[in-house]
Each structure stands twice: as structure tokens, then as C-alpha cells.
Amino acid sequence: MMKRLGKLRHIMVLTGEPSGDMHAGHLVKEIQQSDSSIYFSGIGGTYLEKQKVDLFYNIALLSAMGVTEVVMQFKQIKKAFDLFKRKLRVNKPDLIILVDYPGFNLKAAKFAKDHYKIKILYYITPKVWAWKKSRLKKIKKYIDHAALILPFEEKIFKKAHIRSTYVGNPLVDEYPENLSKPFFRSDPLSSTNNGHLVIGLLPGSRKAEIQNLLEIMINAADLIFQKNQKVKFIISQATSIKRETIEAYLKKADKTCGFQIIDGPVKNIFFKSDLIIAASGTVTLEAALCGIPTIIVYKMSLISYRIAKLFVKIKYAGLANLIVNAEVMPELLQNDATPYKISQKALYMLDHLSYFQEQLDRVRKRLGKKGASKRTAGIALNLLKDSGPIY
Numbered sequence: 001m002m003k004r005l006g007k008l009r010h011i012m013v014l015t016g017e018p019s020g021d022m023h024a025g026h027l028v029k030e031i032q033q034s035d036s037s038i039y040f041s042g043i044g045g046t047y048l049e050k051q052k053v054d055l056f057y058n059i060a061l062l063s064a065m066g067v068t069e070v071v072m073q074f075k076q077i078k079k080a081f082d083l084f085k086r087k088l089r090v091n092k093p094d095l096i097i098l099v100d101y102p103g104f105n106l107k108a109a110k111f112a113k114d115h116y117k118i119k120i121l122y123y124i125t126p127k128v129w130a131w132k133k134s135r136l137k138k139i140k141k142y143i144d145h146a147a148l149i150l151p152f153e154e155k156i157f158k159k160a161h162i163r164s165t166y167v168g169n170p171l172v173d174e175y176p177e178n179l180s181k182p183f184f185r186s187d188p189l190s191s192t193n194n195g196h197l198v199i200g201l202l203p204g205s206r207k208a209e210i211q212n213l214l215e216i217m218i219n220a221a222d223l224i225f226q227k228n229q230k231v232k233f234i235i236s237q238a239t240s241i242k243r244e245t246i247e248a249y250l251k252k253a254d255k256t257c258g259f260q261i262i263d264g265p266v267k268n269i270f271f272k273s274d275l276i277i278a279a280s281g282t283v284t285l286e287a288a289l290c291g292i293p294t295i296i297v298y299k300m301s302l303i304s305y306r307i308a309k310l311f312v313k314i315k316y317a318g319l320a321n322l323i324v325n326a327e328v329m330p331e332l333l334q335n336d337a338t339p340y341k342i343s344q345k346a347l348y349m350l351d352h353l354s355y356f357q358e359q360l361d362r363v364r365k366r367l368g369k370k371g372a373s374k375r376t377a378g379i380a381l382n383l384l385k386d387s388g389p390i391y
Contacts, residue, residue: 009035009384012093013042014084014108016059016101019282021045023124023170023373024099028053030377038384041087043080056083077104084108088116095119095384098143102126106135109142119383123147123167123376129156129322131311136160144383147376151323151366165379168372171282171289176370178291178361197350198232199224200273200292201259202266202283205238209279210245212299216339217277218253223343225257228350234272237263275349277342280317284329288320288363293349293356294329296321299337320363328359 013028015021025047028040032051040053045060057080062073081104088111096118098105106126112118122143126135129152139146139162146157146164157164201221203214214235221233237243246261262268266283269276270290278284280298287294296318300308316322318329330345332338349356 009038009095010091010093011038011040011095011097011380011384012087013040013044013048013053013097013099014101014105015042015044015048015099016062016104018045018059020100020124021047021059024048024097025051026170026173026373027097027099027123027376027380030373031380034377034381041091041093043084056087080104081107085111088112088118092116093118095121095380097380098122100124102135106138106142110138113142119144119386121145121147121376121380121383124149124170125153125157125164129153130314136162145379147372147379149372150319151368152325165375166368167375167379168369169285169367170372171286172364172367173370173372175286175289178289178364196230196232197228197274198234198272199346199350200234200236200269200276200278202236202269202276202278204279204281205240207241208300210241210249213279213297213337214246214249215253216297216299216337216342218249218255218259219339220277220342220346221259222253222255222257223339224346225255227343227347231257231350232260233257234260234262234269236266236269237261239263274353275346277346280331280333282319285319285323285363288329288360289367291357291360293353293360294320295342295345295349296329296331296333297337297342298333300334305334320360323366324362326359326362328356328362 013024015024021044024044028048028051031038042048042053042055043057043059044053044055045058048055061076096112098109098120109120112120120143125146125148128135140160146162147167148154148157148164149167149169151166154166201217203210203217224231235246237246243261250259266286270287270292273292276287276292276294278287278294278296280296284294284296298317316327317331317333320329321327332341332345
């Protein structure tokens with residue numbers, strides 16, 4: 001492992017999930033381009049490792065157990081937090097950058113402020129606009145600056161008197177072009193060949209999502225095919241889901257249409273699809289940035305749904321819809337997430353693809369230009385400068 005030399009500036013980066021690790025990796029790279037002498041340590045995964053960050057805990061240990069519930073991960077989370085406290089004591093950083101993962105990171109911020117008075121930057125802040133607005137008080141108390149990635153967050157943080165900056169959304173950097181443009185559609189499956197249209201099914205990356213949504217999506221696809229035999233279907237296989245799991249659902253389904261399972265990055269689906277039916281989540285914002293018309297679906301247990309209704313108070317489920325405050329991506333949730341309703345909506349959208357593509361242009365315009373990591377790096381360097389002289 002790398003060791004801190006002399007009195008080089010030290011930034012500690014804390015992430016807890018693969019998506020956060022990716023964004024943290026891009027951020028560290030931007031900071032290093034401005035000052036290659038800074039020493040980085042932290043909690044992360046492959047992206048931070050690639051940037052030569054001295055990891056004292058790898059997030060792969062959190063996902064290795066094959067579960068997502070925090071209760072089941074408690075021992076590993078406690079181990080990571082104990083290591084974090086020990087590292088603060090042995091090698092106190094000049095700045096801590098928190099990336100997403102609010103349950104762990106807000107607790108870490110409190111400990112670092114209470115015991116060491118360290119400067120703290122939060123990048124990709126907790127979703128206080130959806131639930132747990134009480135976290136705003138903790139953010140105000142323990143965070144020196146919040147780098148916001150959703151434009152509607154600005155008003156919320158300003159009202160709470162929290163020092164913050166809307167830096168743009170890092171997904172704009174990941175998807176700089178609208179993939180619905182004709183020159184991107186070179187795949188044999190695409191609508192540019194033989195008059196076929198392609199619908200991508202994205203049932204999610206969690207076991208519960210597959211159980212609740214995949215069969216519904218398959219049955220919806222069959223209803224669509226009964227009305228339009230020139231439609232092909234592809235299914236996205238997340239890295240966390242085994243191919244055999246998807247194949248088992250296809251085998252037991254009473255269907256007349258065929259499906260192709262595609263693994264790897266979700267871009268592989270975007271490049272091929274004219275329309276997407278997707279589980280609610282960040283992937284729908286990615287689809288919006290690619291200009292791919294999308295139907296957002298979600299279904300959970302009745303108990304979970306009732307609990308969610310008590311705590312989650314937002315107008316839309318989809319991020320794209322929240323960003324423009326309009327339903328540019330149709331939402332079919334809970335009791336509305338039926339094969340028939342999904343198929344009817346899909347058939348209508350297939351006949352009006354240009355209209356729905358144009359609506360999605362509003363999302364990209366609202367999010368602004370690329371460069372979220374670079375702007376956040378600038379904030380980090382300013383906080384680092386304010387924490388004392390650089391040796």
C-alpha cells in the first residue's frame with residue numbers, strides 16, 4: 001500500500017456502491033490533473049483503484065454476500081466504519097469527500113467533524129427531496145459544501161441555508177450524445193434495418209425487481225407482438241443477475257415472440273433500442289439523455305408500497321420527469337404496472353416515437369453542460385486551500 005510522504009495534502013474519499021465509486025473515480029482524476037501531488041485514501045472499488053487511491057476498505061466486500069439489505073451487511077459496514085475511524089486517528093486527512101451512500105457517509109461526517117474538525121465536501125447528496133428531509137439538518141451541521149447533481153435540489157438546499165453548488169449531472173459526461181440519432185443506429189437489430197422496431201426490457205438489477213417485474217414485461221411484450229409482428233425484444237442482464245434466472249422466466253412464459261438477452265453495460269441496450277420499458281431508477285435518466293423513449297414501471301409488495309407512500313412525497317417516480325416537472329416518460333406504477341397497460345402504452349409510443357424523443361430533449365437542456373466532475377474538483381481544491389497552507 002502507498003504511504004503518505006512528508007506533509008503532502010491528503011484527501012479521503014468515501015463511497016459505498018459501484019455507481020458512487022465510478023463518479024468518485026472521475027472526480028479524483030480531475031483533481032489529480034490539477035495537482036498530482038495530493039495523496040488520496042478511502043473506501044471504494046475498481047474506479048478509485050484505477051486512480052491509485054490507497055483503499056483501506058474495498059466495497060466489493062459489501063456486495064460479495066449477494067444481498068443489498070443493510071441489516072445483512074451490518075458486520076461489514078461496522079468493520080468499514082471502524083477502519084475509517086482508525087485511519088482518521090493515524091493519518092488525518094485535510095479534506096473528506098463523501099460520494100452518495102448517505103447512511104454511512106452522514107455518520108462518517110458527524111464523527112469527523114465532532115472529533116477532528118475536518119473540511120467535508122458532499123458530492124451526490126442524499127435524496128432529501130424524496131424522503132428523510134431531516135437529513136438536511138445533518139448536512140447543514142456537518143458538511144462544508146454540497147455539490148448538487150440535480151437542478152431542482154438548488155432551491156431545497158438554498159432554503160435550508162446550506163452552502164451548495166449545482167455542478168451539473170455526471171451522467172451528461174457519460175452520455176454526451178443523443179443515441180436516438182440515426183448515425184448511432186448501426187446495429188442489425190435497429191429500426192434502420194428491415195423496418196423492425198426494437199424494444200429493450202430493463203427489469204432491474206435487484207432480485208426483488210426481477211421477481212416483481214420481469215414476468216410482467218415478458219407478458220407485455222407478447223401482447224405487443226400480437227399487435228405488431230415487426231417488433232423485436234431484447235432483455236438487459238445486469239451483472240448482479242444470472243443469465244439462467246432470466247432464461248427461467250422466459251421458459252415458463254406462454255409467449256409467441258422471441259427475446260435476446262444482452263449482458264454488459266446498459267449502453268448495449270440503448271444502442272439497439274427504439275423504445276425501452278424499464279424499472280424505475282437512475283437507468284431511466286440515462287435513457288432520457290440518450291433520447292430513447294421510455295416507459296417507467298415499478299411494482300413492490302403491498303406492505304412496502306404502503307410504507308413508501310407514507311414517507312416518499314414526490315410528484316413523479318422518474319428522475320427525468322422530476323427534472324422537467326412533467327411526465328416526459330410515462331409511469332405505470334404498482335397496480336398500473338400490468339401487461340395490458342404497458343402494451344397499450346408501448347404500442348401508442350411506437351407510433352409517436354419522434355414526439356417522445358423531442359420531449360426528452362428538455363431533460364438534457366435542463367441538466368446543462370458536461371463537466372460535473374471538473375466543477376466539483378474545483379470546489380474540492382478550494383476547500384483544501386482553505387484548510388491551511390500547502391507544503
